[in-house]
Amino acid sequence: MLRSELIAKLSEESPDLKTREVERIVDTIFEEITSAMERGDRVELRGFGAFSVRKRDARTGRNPRTGAPVRVGAKHVPFFKAGKELRARLNGGEDPEDRHN
Amino acid sequence: MRGRRLRIQPKERLGVRQARKTLTRADIVDTLVSKVGFSKQESSAYLERVLELVCSELEADRDVKLARFGNFVVRKKRARVGRNPKTGEEAPISARRVVSFKPSPLLRQRVEDAMSQPGASHDSGSQMHN
Numbered sequence: 001m002l003r004s005e006l007i008a009k010l011s012e013e014s015p016d017l018k019t020r021e022v023e024r025i026v027d028t029i030f031e032e033i034t035s036a037m038e039r040g041d042r043v044e045l046r047g048f049g050a051f052s053v054r055k056r057d058a059r060t061g062r063n064p065r066t067g068a069p070v071r072v073g074a075k076h077v078p079f080f081k082a083g084k085e086l087r088a089r090l091n092g093g094e095d096p097e098d099r100h101n
Numbered sequence: 102m103r104g105r106r107l108r109i110q111p112k113e114r115l116g117v118r119q120a121r122k123t124l125t126r127a128d129i130v131d132t133l134v135s136k137v138g139f140s141k142q143e144s145s146a147y148l149e150r151v152l153e154l155v156c157s158e159l160e161a162d163r164d165v166k167l168a169r170f171g172n173f174v175v176r177k178k179r180a181r182v183g184r185n186p187k188t189g190e191e192a193p194i195s196a197r198r199v200v201s202f203k204p205s206p207l208l209r210q211r212v213e214d215a216m217s218q219p220g221a222s223h224d225s226g227s228q229m230h231n
Contacts, residue, residue: 040223052226080202
């Protein structure tokens with residue numbers, strides 16, 4: 001499913017909304033998550049999952065073609081972890097990470 | 102109307118530079134109310150619907166590709182033998198489906214640019230309470 005398909009589906013379900021408004025909703029949601037991550041904040045959406053920013057230390061990488069060492073600086077990357085309910089839905093109703101199953 | 106609910110996490114109390122906050126549904130709903138102008142109830146219903154549509158696509162084994170944000174991809178993992186990192190004990194890990202999120206180059210860039218400003222270094226991803 002693409003962003004455009006998500007918007008189309010939502011528009012279909014909400015005949016009283018203009019497509020423009022649905023676009024606005026979808027854009028605002030993901031923009032809000034993005035700007036939280038820009039601040040280094042976490043976004044926790046129970047059942048769905050959590051977005052956070054993870055720090056990656058500097059390391060020496062290698063050019064895969066030549067094998068030459070390449071310095072890779074420290075960086076921050078967006079990270080998502082699926083929530084319990086989503087993990088369960090993908091695995092026949094039980095969250096495989098739950099040890100108490 | 103209540104303002105943004107921002108929970109300050111323990112590390113901050115230990116004297117780490119900037120506050121780390123956790124946004125929740127309530128914060129996104131508040132933004133929808135103030136920026137898009139829907140009622141709280143409508144905003145909450147739309148947010149829920151968006152999240153549900155993403156989940157049900159993933160459940161049906163279809164990837165969700167949100168331009169300018171990132172791709173949610175379902176991957177199948179085979180069963181394997183893992184190890185408890187604390188005790189070193191072997192523990193079987195069952196076959197499962199997992200969601201991996203591949204941030205778009207734009208999202209990566211925005212996070213990297215914001216985080217590389219002096220004093221902005223963060224890791225909000227080490228705590229797991231889900």
